Amino acid sequence: MPKSPLARMLIYGAIATAILLPISLSIDWFPKQASKSAHQIDTLYDVLLIVSVPIFVLVMTVAIYSVIRFRARPGDTGDGPPIHGNARLEVVWVVIPFLLVSSLATYAWITLHDIEKKKRGEMIVHVTGQQFEWSYRYTASGGRTVQSNTLYLPVNKPVKFEINTKDVIHSFWIPQFRLKSDAVPGITTNWRATPDRLGRYEVVCTELCGAGHSLMRSTVYVVPEQTFTAWLNKQAGPATGPGLGKQLFAQNGCSGCHTLAAAGATGKVGPDLDRVVQDAARYAKGQPAATYIRQSIVTPNAFVVPGFPRSTMPQTFGKQLTAQQISALVQFLIQSGGGKKK
Ligand SMILES: [Cu+2]
CATH class of the missing domain: 2.60.40.420 (Cupredoxins -  blue copper proteins)
Incomplete structure (x- = not known):
């Protein structure tokens, strides 16, 4: 063991660092890592720990040593001779921390930049x-x-x-x-x-x-x-076709007035849609069923099935629904409105 108390403290500090740093690095302080950036951030944290703990030990050792070694004793007067003009020492204690701090800041900046940059296919x-x-x-x-x-x-x-x-x-x-x-x-x-x-x-x-x-x-x-x-x-929900039509049928309250087995609807205010395809064949002679059904949704008053009141069906679906939605509804009604004979 060296005689100098400062050297001894430094040795003890180095031993403590050598034992405690690996232990502190091996403990899982944080929750599980579940993203790519979690690994980068934890590595950054570990590097900061590895660099700063020895410096912390060094600085604290010198500080504690100085407090004890140079403490005021009975009979001391004044502060002792002033220290001035050691240019080499001043350069060293400015340049080393500057290099350390700026290289750690650069590393942290690169990590952050990498995490924040736009990813392909995000x-x-x-x-x-x-x-x-x-x-x-x-x-x-x-x-x-x-x-x-x-x-x-x-x-x-x-x-x-x-x-x-x-x-x-x-x-x-x-x-x-x-x-x-x-x-x-x-x-x-x-x-x-x-x-x-x-x-x-x-x-x-x-x-x-x-x-x-x-x-x-x-x-x-x-x-x-x-x-x-x-x-x-x-x-x-379904993107197009009868699946979307079924969804729209439910969302737009059609079941309130119409009967349609495929939609579980039992309304009696408007025509029975379980026979809408037969109705189309009967009332819209020569036209495809789709044209008849589309017209009944978009401009319901253009033709009203005999026995049902005019203007009861909302006149606004042509504006509320997109062309794609209307087509889906028509497809759904053709598919499910012709199967059941009454
Ligand atoms: Cu909050």
Whole structure:
């Protein structure tokens, strides 16, 4: 052991660092890593720890040694001779910290830049915060919009969250992804991540936003891509054709007035649609059934089946529904409105 107490303290400090640093690096301080950026961020954290702990030990050793060694003793007067003019020492203690801090800052900047840059084929999820829940909006194939209170994400697919709020400031955080951003009224913020681990994680609001703040938590499911696509398409409903027609039939209240077995409808105000194809053959001589049905939806008063009142069918469907939706409805009615004989 060297005689100098400073040298001894440095040796003890080095030994303590050599033992404790690996231990602290091997402990899992953080939640599971579930995105690519989580790995990058944790590595950055480890590098900062490895660089700063020895420096911390060195500085604290010299400080503690100086406090003890140069403490005031009985009979001491004044501060001792001043130290001035050691240019070499001053250059060393400015240049070394400057190089250390700027290289760590550069590394951190590169990591952040890499996490934030636009990824190829990224999917956009709109996130909306409101007191006290999160909701998510996706665009499915064909431009259909899907709204959900649970976040589903396909594994290994880059995603960009575009974040808004309906009321106060919230903060959208997924601890396992290591990323968050405030949701600020009037602007759209964002962050990007690529989930890389299947599982169920927590979405947390991490900005005090009112009385229910602590309950503003929901779940994110990271699932295989096929599962995600199936979920999204199910939420979106059928894109075209009779499937969409059936959905529109239910959504537009058609069942209130018409009977149609395929839609479980038993209304008696308007004509029985289980025989709409026969009606078309009877009343619209020579025209295809589709033309008759389309006209009955878009301009119902152009022809009213005898025995039913005029102007009872809303005259506005031609404006409310898109051409694609009307075609889907017509297809559905042709497919299901001719099968049952009465
Ligand atoms: Cu909140």
